[in-house]
Amino acid sequence: MEARTLYGAIEAGGTKFICAVADADLQIIDQVRIDTTVPAETMSQVKDFFSQYEVVSFGVGSFGPIDVNHDSDTYGFITKTPKQGWANYDFVGDLTRWFGKPVGWTTDVNGASLAEYTSGAAEGANSCLYLTVGTGVGGGFTINGDIYHAFGHPEMGHIHVHKHPNDTFEGACPFHGDCLEGLVSGPAIEKRVGIKGADISPDHEVWDYVAYYLGQAIASYSLVLAPERVVIGGGVMHQEHLLDRVKEQVIVALNGYVTLPPIDQYIQLPKLGDNAGITGALLLAKDTVEA
Amino acid sequence: MEARTLYGAIEAGGTKFICAVADADLQIIDQVRIDTTVPAETMSQVKDFFSQYEVVSFGVGSFGPIDVNHDSDTYGFITKTPKQGWANYDFVGDLTRWFGKPVGWTTDVNGASLAEYTSGAAEGANSCLYLTVGTGVGGGFTINGDIYHAFGHPEMGHIHVHKHPNDTFEGACPFHGDCLEGLVSGPAIEKRVGIKGADISPDHEVWDYVAYYLGQAIASYSLVLAPERVVIGGGVMHQEHLLDRVKEQVIVALNGYVTLPPIDQYIQLPKLGDNAGITGALLLAKDTVEA
Numbered sequence: 001m002e003a004r005t006l007y008g009a010i011e012a013g014g015t016k017f018i019c020a021v022a023d024a025d026l027q028i029i030d031q032v033r034i035d036t037t038v039p040a041e042t043m044s045q046v047k048d049f050f051s052q053y054e055v056v057s058f059g060v061g062s063f064g065p066i067d068v069n070h071d072s073d074t075y076g077f078i079t080k081t082p083k084q085g086w087a088n089y090d091f092v093g094d095l096t097r098w099f100g101k102p103v104g105w106t107t108d109v110n111g112a113s114l115a116e117y118t119s120g121a122a123e124g125a126n127s128c129l130y131l132t133v134g135t136g137v138g139g140g141f142t143i144n145g146d147i148y149h150a151f152g153h154p155e156m157g158h159i160h161v162h163k164h165p166n167d168t169f170e171g172a173c174p175f176h177g178d179c180l181e182g183l184v185s186g187p188a189i190e191k192r193v194g195i196k197g198a199d200i201s202p203d204h205e206v207w208d209y210v211a212y213y214l215g216q217a218i219a220s221y222s223l224v225l226a227p228e229r230v231v232i233g234g235g236v237m238h239q240e241h242l243l244d245r246v247k248e249q250v251i252v253a254l255n256g257y258v259t260l261p262p263i264d265q266y267i268q269l270p271k272l273g274d275n276a277g278i279t280g281a282l283l284l285a286k287d288t289v290e291a
Numbered sequence: 292m293e294a295r296t297l298y299g300a301i302e303a304g305g306t307k308f309i310c311a312v313a314d315a316d317l318q319i320i321d322q323v324r325i326d327t328t329v330p331a332e333t334m335s336q337v338k339d340f341f342s343q344y345e346v347v348s349f350g351v352g353s354f355g356p357i358d359v360n361h362d363s364d365t366y367g368f369i370t371k372t373p374k375q376g377w378a379n380y381d382f383v384g385d386l387t388r389w390f391g392k393p394v395g396w397t398t399d400v401n402g403a404s405l406a407e408y409t410s411g412a413a414e415g416a417n418s419c420l421y422l423t424v425g426t427g428v429g430g431g432f433t434i435n436g437d438i439y440h441a442f443g444h445p446e447m448g449h450i451h452v453h454k455h456p457n458d459t460f461e462g463a464c465p466f467h468g469d470c471l472e473g474l475v476s477g478p479a480i481e482k483r484v485g486i487k488g489a490d491i492s493p494d495h496e497v498w499d500y501v502a503y504y505l506g507q508a509i510a511s512y513s514l515v516l517a518p519e520r521v522v523i524g525g526g527v528m529h530q531e532h533l534l535d536r537v538k539e540q541v542i543v544a545l546n547g548y549v550t551l552p553p554i555d556q557y558i559q560l561p562k563l564g565d566n567a568g569i570t571g572a573l574l575l576a577k578d579t580v581e582a
Contacts, residue, residue: 065549079550127441139515143441150418150434151519155549159511162451162469175548178453220450224430224515228442257466258356258446259370 008055008101009281010046012036012062012091013108014083014135018278019046021053026282038085047098058095059104059284061111061277066091068106068149076105104281104288109140110147110154111280112233112270117142118283120271122229129227130270131157133214134234137181141225147284157181159220161213169209180217184210186235202241211242215249218267222254228261233270243269299346299392300572301337303327303353303382304399305374305426309569310337312344317573329376338389349386350395350575352402352568357382359397359440367396395572395579400431401438401445402571403524403561408433409574411562413520416552420518421561422448424505425525428472432516438575448472450511452504460500471508475501477526493532502533506540509558513545519552524561534560 004023011018013036020031030053034045050058063081067074076092092103106114113122113130122128127143137157141148148154158179171178172188182188189197193206200206218230237243247263260266270276295314302309308325321344325336341349354372358365367383383394397405404413404421413419418434428448432439439445449470462469463479473479480488484497491497509521528534538554551557561567 067550080548125442150517151416151552152517152549154515154517156515158548159514160453160507160544162453175546176544216451220511221515223450224445224447224512226441226443226445253451253467255466257371257449258443259358261442 006053006055007282007285008050008053008058008099009278009285010058010060010062011108011111011277011281012060013277014063014081017042017046019049020278020282021050021055022282026279026286028278028282031278036083039089040085043094050099055099055101055285057102057104057285057289058099059111059281059286059288060091060095061106061108061281061284062091064107064153065155066105066107066153068153069151076103102288104284106147106149106284107138107140107153108277109138110142110149111140111284112272112276113140113142113231113280114147114283115272115276115280116229116231116270117145119279120276121231121268125228127225127227127229129221129225129230130276131218131230131232132234133184133186133232133236135186137185137234139221141227143227156217156221157185159217161216161220164209164212167209180213183213184236189236197236197239202239207239207242207245210236211245211249214242214246215251216253218246218250219253222250222258222260226258229265230267231270232267233273233276237269243267297344297346298573298576299341299344299349299390300569300576301349301351301353302399302402302568302572303351304568305354305372308333308337310340311569311573312341312346313573317570317577319569319573322569327374330380331376334385341390346390346392346576348393348395348576348580349390350402350572350577350579351382351386352397352399352572352575353382355398355444356446357396357398357444359444360442367394393579395575397438397440397575398429398431398444399568400429401433401440402431402575403563403567404431404433404522404571405438405574406563406567406571407520407522407561408436410570411567412522412559416519418516418518418520420512420516420521421567422509422521422523423525424475424477424523424527426477428476428525430512432518434518447508447512448476450508452507452511455500455503458500471504474504475527480527488527488530493530498530498533498536501527502536502540505533505537506542507544509537509541510544513541513549513551517549520556521558522561523558524564524567528560534558 017034078089117128130140139156171182173182311322313319369380408419421431430447462473464473
């Protein structure tokens with residue numbers, strides 16, 4: 001029998017789920033990793049894990065796209081994913097039916113943005129744009145302590161960019177060809193060069209293109225959202241030379257038109273690393289009952 | 292002697308200022324138009340006009356860029372405008388010194404977005420992106436009743452776009468060449484074709500380019516902000532054939548990736564027309580004392 005306040009959190013990724021239970025100070029007291037297979041299988045393990053505890057609320061940061069519109073009939077669903085079995089899965093509905101507790105529901109990158117805002121690279125700033133550049137490209141945003149949603153959630157990895165004049169690569173996005181994700185995701189880099197990004201030399205021209213497109217995209221996000229911090233994570237950013245090149249390209253693309261914080265403050269790597277997702281989901285669980 | 296609650300509003304444009312005084316129901320009881328020359332001249336007329344009334348607060352929607360960051364030493368200033376005399380002008384500071392009343396301060400397009408959100412084409416939606424496509428291209432955003440600011444205000448007319456494969460025009464933006472504004476503003480269209488937009492036939496290819504770039508830009512804004520409504524005004528949109536072509540290009544650019552409201556609801560012309568700016572400034576004046 002639990003007398004303490006406990007929060008439940010799920011970082012629901014396309015490869016694995018992390019489920020955690022934390023105390024009132026958000027210290028994790030139990031955690032499990034579950035493979036993402038099909039909902040019946042993965043979610044029954046999720047159910048078993050949380051059935052051991054009496055949590056007051058859940059926070060979920062999920063792969064997407066997801067429906068975050070409270071007025072929608074499919075609020076709380078994963079919507080259009082190509083991942084088998086997960087399209088139109090009623091994630092919030094199942095958690096609610098099983099446990100009867102409030103569920104905070106957002107995207108994985110929104111969760112990470114909340115975590116980096118609260119206790120990571122954007123601590124003290126009024127807003128945090130979190131980008132991940134990996135298997136896919138995604139962005140989440142937190143402003144004045146709240147995760148950003150409007151009609152839906154951001155899907156900013158798919159914005160259009162101005163093509164580099166020397167670049168003839170057709171892109172790898174099945175929806176948009178050479179949108180940002182189609183040009184700079186890990187699979188796009190591998191498709192372009194023929195070998196995995198981790199094995200490509202830092203002086204290969206592909207990194208000039210990647211820096212050019214990421215710099216330009218961050219310039220566009222800066223013009224639209226005017227964030228105080230931009231945090232870039234994901235596997236592609238493990239290329240240590242890349243961050244400085246991206247910063248340079250942001251400056252080139254904006255050409256002095258808007259006032260930014262000093263560039264080394266403005267654009268940073270994540271501070272929470274692999275813990276950003278589950279930390280964000282826990283913060284969301286807490287916010288859900290305090291709001 | 293006034294016993295009624297009165298609000299003061301200024302729509303500060305690069306060509307003219309509209310100043311208005313309205314009652315508690317935001318019915319305008321007096322209004323004046325002042326040419327935008329230099330601050331000493333224009334602002335002394337502003338001062339004279341409002342000195343006739345005892346307003347409880349002001350709302351200002353100004354041309355920009357402006358400083359909206361309360362933590363900044365130059366909060367309330369117009370910042371980098373090329374307009375002679377107005378760069379680094381302390382707009383909010385002068386109003387405060389003269390009248391000693393609270394001042395709500397934002398961009399002209401943010402003011403228009405608030406007006407269209409409250410009583411225009413976006414009424415009933417949770418968010419309104421307002422775009423103007425005219426002498427310049429600008430965007431303002433209102434969400435859940437609040438004008439959107441973060442570190443700064445949006446300057447989204449200058450985002451980068453994917454160039455149309457047949458388009459060789461170098462663009463007209465002094466900062467970014469062929470950014471969105473550099474490709475679709477009134478002066479850009481005139482520079483490209485050699486005659487004013489109003490005199491160009493609807494079947495001229497320039498409109499294909501303008502629709503392509505605006506559609507793409509709205510797609511990118513949709514991916515970043517996920518607004519519930521997009522309202523497009525400005526002189527270029529007086530081309531009656533253009534709205535439907537822009538809608539088509541938004542659909543092409545997104546290619547079904549995100550769920551939008553029905554397109555004819557999603558993208559609309561302004562309902563308030565020329566009154567959006569001053570209406571927004573009045574709403575802002577009211578919000579400033581009610582917040």
